[in-house]
Amino acid sequence: MLRINNLDFSYDETAILEKISFHIKKGEHVSLIGESGCGKSTLLKLIYGIYDLNNGTIFWKENQILGPAFKLIPGEKYIKFLAQDYDLMPHTTVFENVSQYLSVFEPEELKKRTQELLETIEMTSFAHTRVKYLSGGQQQRVALARVLAQQPELLLLDEPFSHIDNYRKNSLRRNIFKYLKKEKVTVLTATHDPSDVLPYADQVIVIKNRKIIAQDSPEKLYERPTNLYVASLLGEANRIPVNVVKTYANTKRRIIVYANEFKVSEKSGLKVQVKKNYYQGVNYLIEAVYEKQKIFFYHTTAIEKGKKVYLNISIETINQRLS
Numbered sequence: 001m002l003r004i005n006n007l008d009f010s011y012d013e014t015a016i017l018e019k020i021s022f023h024i025k026k027g028e029h030v031s032l033i034g035e036s037g038c039g040k041s042t043l044l045k046l047i048y049g050i051y052d053l054n055n056g057t058i059f060w061k062e063n064q065i066l067g068p069a070f071k072l073i074p075g076e077k078y079i080k081f082l083a084q085d086y087d088l089m090p091h092t093t094v095f096e097n098v099s100q101y102l103s104v105f106e107p108e109e110l111k112k113r114t115q116e117l118l119e120t121i122e123m124t125s126f127a128h129t130r131v132k133y134l135s136g137g138q139q140q141r142v143a144l145a146r147v148l149a150q151q152p153e154l155l156l157l158d159e160p161f162s163h164i165d166n167y168r169k170n171s172l173r174r175n176i177f178k179y180l181k182k183e184k185v186t187v188l189t190a191t192h193d194p195s196d197v198l199p200y201a202d203q204v205i206v207i208k209n210r211k212i213i214a215q216d217s218p219e220k221l222y223e224r225p226t227n228l229y230v231a232s233l234l235g236e237a238n239r240i241p242v243n244v245v246k247t248y249a250n251t252k253r254r255i256i257v258y259a260n261e262f263k264v265s266e267k268s269g270l271k272v273q274v275k276k277n278y279y280q281g282v283n284y285l286i287e288a289v290y291e292k293q294k295i296f297f298y299h300t301t302a303i304e305k306g307k308k309v310y311l312n313i314s315i316e317t318i319n320q321r322l323s
């Protein structure tokens with residue numbers, strides 16, 4: 001459905017994206033992740049036709065997406081892009097902002113659809129509030145409902161929940177992604193937040209140094225990360241020599257271990273010295289050192305600074321990472 005082939009792009013003489021190729025099927029939800037400045041927003045803008053490519057092609061179904069050199073007004077009606085600026089009508093109400101694109105010839109349907117969308121973004125009680133009086137996070141929610149109302153076939157979301165408080169974020173994410181699946185909208189989301197990715201994405205694309213370095217399902221990328229960069233985008237990750245575990249005494253390989261996969265032991269394992277405790281609510285994230293390398297692990301209680309402890313990893317985890 002969305003087909004990107006051999007895309008190269010630069011704003012000036014510095015290359016931003018190189019040889020980017022991927023396909024997204026109809027109704028699929030793909031997350032785009034990578035360190036800040038790696039080109040996620042740029043890629044979404046290119047798919048929307050805001051800039052001209054240096055090389056390559058972008059197709060949505062049989063339609064080629066062309067940049068401003070070929071098309072005066074960017075954007076296609078079947079693609080919507082929710083950028084960091086929300087493009088709302090500040091002097092009109094939330095209801096009017098959301099219903100603007102629905103047919104006025106079917107007033108009952110307009111009311112029903114708008115209400116459904118306001119429920120999805122949990123803003124029913126603000127229906128008659130003017131948008132200019134809303135907070136940044138509330139405006140972001142209205143912007144989401146406004147793009148959904150336009151029934152896009154392909155939706156490009158750039159950090160869609162970045163301004164929304166944690167209290168709302170989880171239920172909102174569930175509502176929005178459920179709605180998009182129900183409506184079979186194809187979604188490409190650029191995000192920093194693993195909670196946007198792991199439970200909802202069908203595929204994850206990882207960008208580093210201008211290129212796609214990994215593409216897989218969230219489960220596979222998390223469980224078998226190709227490197228520390230990929231793992232660290234999805235969780236609190238460490239890279240440790242596997243020979244600290246007796247059974248693997250003869251191998252020199254290092255494996256990725258997430259902070260939650262370590263178990264503290266009194267007897268044997270990776271011997272670390274505790275440096276700091278970070279209270280997390282459900283547990284503590286503990287910063288320790290092993291031969292000058294920082295190691296992070298979770299533990300149910302704080303551990304005294306300077307104390308030496310052993311960390312164990314299950315054999316299943318080791319085998320999974322070595323495979």
Ligand SMILES: Nc1ncnc2c1ncn2[C@@H]1O[C@H](COP(=O)(O)OP(=O)(O)OP(=O)(O)O)[C@@H](O)[C@H]1O
Pocket residue numbers: 011012016034035036037038039040041042043190
């Ligand atoms: N209009 C522009 N002109 C020139 N350079 C730009 C422009 N917009 C972005 N860049 C540069 O392109 C690179 C990629 O930026 P982009 O915003 O796409 O990254 P990103 O991965 O979305 O970052 P973040 O996660 O921080 O939002 C950065 O080095 C940025 O400085």
